[in-house]
Amino acid sequence: MLNHSTRRLLAGLGVAGAFVAASATPAVAAEAPFKITAQDVLVAPGFVKQGWIYVSPSDTESEPAFGHTTLDVDLSKVADFAVVEPAWGWTCDVSPTKLHCETDLAENEQPSFDYNVTAKDDAEPGQQGDLTVTLTSGGKSATGTAGITIAEGVDLVSDEKIEVSGAPGTRVGVPAVVRNVGEAAVDGAVLVVQAEWLAGYGGDFSNCKSSDEGAITFCTFDTKIEPGRSYQLSEGLPLKLRPEVRTGAKIPAHLDWWTTDDWALTSWPESDVKPGQGDELRLVEQKTLTSRTPQTDVEGMNSSTIATVRVTGDNPADLAAKGAAATGKKGDIVTVEPSFTNLGPAVLEYQGQGTPEIRPEDLPVRISIPEGTTAVGAPFDCVPYLPNEEWDPWNAGWGEPGAKEYACQVTESPEGMNNPYGFELRIDEVRADATGTITTKLAGDPKSQNDTAKIIINPTNPGGGDGGQGGGDGDGGSLPITGESTALIGGIGALLLAAGVGGYVVARRRKTRFVA
Numbered sequence: 381m382l383n384h385s386t387r388r389l390l391a392g393l394g395v396a397g398a399f400v401a402a403s404a405t406p407a408v409a410a411e412a413p414f415k416i417t418a419q420d421v422l423v424a425p426g427f428v429k430q431g432w433i434y435v436s437p438s439d440t441e442s443e444p445a446f447g448h449t450t451l452d453v454d455l456s457k458v459a460d461f462a463v464v465e466p467a468w469g470w471t472c473d474v475s476p477t478k479l480h481c482e483t484d485l486a487e488n489e490q491p492s493f494d495y496n497v498t499a500k501d502d503a504e505p506g507q508q509g510d511l512t513v514t515l516t517s518g519g520k521s522a523t524g525t526a527g528i529t530i531a532e533g534v535d536l537v538s539d540e541k542i543e544v545s546g547a548p549g550t551r552v553g554v555p556a557v558v559r560n561v562g563e564a565a566v567d568g569a570v571l572v573v574q575a576e577w578l579a580g581y582g583g584d585f586s587n588c589k590s591s592d593e594g595a596i597t598f599c600t601f602d603t604k605i606e607p608g609r610s611y612q613l614s615e616g617l618p619l620k621l622r623p624e625v626r627t628g629a630k631i632p633a634h635l636d637w638w639t640t641d642d643w644a645l646t647s648w649p650e651s652d653v654k655p656g657q658g659d660e661l662r663l664v665e666q667k668t669l670t671s672r673t674p675q676t677d678v679e680g681m682n683s684s685t686i687a688t689v690r691v692t693g694d695n696p697a698d699l700a701a702k703g704a705a706a707t708g709k710k711g712d713i714v715t716v717e718p719s720f721t722n723l724g725p726a727v728l729e730y731q732g733q734g735t736p737e738i739r740p741e742d743l744p745v746r747i748s749i750p751e752g753t754t755a756v757g758a759p760f761d762c763v764p765y766l767p768n769e770e771w772d773p774w775n776a777g778w779g780e781p782g783a784k785e786y787a788c789q790v791t792e793s794p795e796g797m798n799n800p801y802g803f804e805l806r807i808d809e810v811r812a813d814a815t816g817t818i819t820t821k822l823a824g825d826p827k828s829q830n831d832t833a834k835i836i837i838n839p840t841n842p843g844g845g846d847g848g849q850g851g852g853d854g855d856g857g858s859l860p861i862t863g864e865s866t867a868l869i870g871g872i873g874a875l876l877l878a879a880g881v882g883g884y885v886v887a888r889r890r891k892t893r894f895v896a
Contacts, residue, residue, distance in 0.1 A: 553616020732789025
């Protein structure tokens with residue numbers, strides 16, 4: 381549960397750093413300019429869980445330079461019941477009672493260390509011991525601890541998908557269900573809900589804490605979940621559709637079920653969430669045991685649900701394409717920036733890498749490269765359009781140059797927002813009016829006449845590049861023609877694509893990938 385759900389929370393919501401380990405207080409030597417935070421781990425006999433160790437400056441005003449760094453982990457207190465192994469990224473000497481690892485860090489890089497904990501088959505629930513972690517860099521050392529606890533293995537399962545529908549401005553109820561497919565009763569659960577602001581949590585339950593716009597919600601249940609039984613929420617989990625949400629949109633929300641012990645290993649800033657004032661949201665009301673063995677979910681991948689809210693009503697978004705033009709001679713590299721504008725009235729929701737089950741043909745923007753040119757630089761929002769090939773959006777060629785056609789993702793766009801896509805094109809053959817296109821493809825778009833615009837290299841008409849629509853207003857406007865070549869930028873910028881499973885994009889910068 382911990383690995384899968386934490387990954388989803390951090391990637392989906394873009395809130396890296398919001399979760400902290402609920403472990404012993406980090407220790408730091410008086411002179412060390414850094415401190416260690418180490419995650420406690422619950423693991424069932426015969427299973428593997430991942431833990432992490434993170435190092436941060438002890439003074440927020442300083443940024444220590446690490447360079448060559450060593451990490452020593454004392455395993456002696458857990459060696460009887462667990463095996464601890466490094467995951468990746470460090471060179472390590474491993475023995476049953478200690479790890480010694482080394483690495484060389486780049487400038488401005490901070491150390492982090494992932495490790496796997498395998499509980500021995502004969503380990504007994506309740507066994508516990510601490511890892512003692514010492515990190516040394518630049519002659520300075522800091523020490524911290526991480527608790528390893530053998531827990532009873534349980535298995536909560538939820539439906540993989542749920543679909544509901546509603547019109548803009550209404551509330552919909554998500555009928556969430558959780559089942560216990562293990563052999564032991566589960567003493568309580570926590571439901572973590574991640575939603576977009578366009579369809580955020582809209583309830584007021586006393587046992588649920590939520591952020592202001594309902595993007596993140598935690599509901600705690602003290603119900604004993606018996607083996608072989610299913611439990612449904614006492615009423616549908618309410619999601620409120622904002623008035624500006626687009627008809628035809630499919631807004632995802634992610635529901636993750638945690639054991640209370642797994643959830644206790646994380647912490648969320650209380651100032652960010654507030655409890656409701658209404659009645660309690662229930663499963664099956666039943667008292668919990670006053671004393672019990674810790675429990676951990678051994679199959680976290682099956683206790684997550686993607687709830688899709690399909691928006692009905694009559695509130696479309698009109699996307700208007702705008703072309704581009706450039707001139708140059710053979711061998712020149714020119715810049716073009718075709719774009720589209722959302723003419724509203726609805727907000728265009730994010731659709732891209734983090735959208736559940738998205739396919740290349742589902743992406744709303746298609747760009748074809750003008751004949752006689754090669755795309756030597758492409759934005760990271762675009763991927764070569766290869767609809768008949770296997771597709772994994774997290775390992776696709778975003779920003780990969782050289783394709784003749786691209787499919788592009790879109791960020792959340794309110795009415796009036798313009799979305800440019802910058803390409804660097806090398807002119808391989810000079811042709812008058814060498815033409816490509818930008819096309820928007822959005823279900824329910826009320827005006828198809830402005831969906832396509834031209835990208836023209838060496839236009840014979842000074843107004844070239846407008847596709848006859850010029851941003852959808854029918855006035856024939858176009859981007860200015862660039863008269864000079866654009867020099868190839870040396871180096872490749874780092875990419876941080878903050879689009880999560882849930883499709884939440886908090887902040888995104890368009891960057892371009894180049895080849896010589």
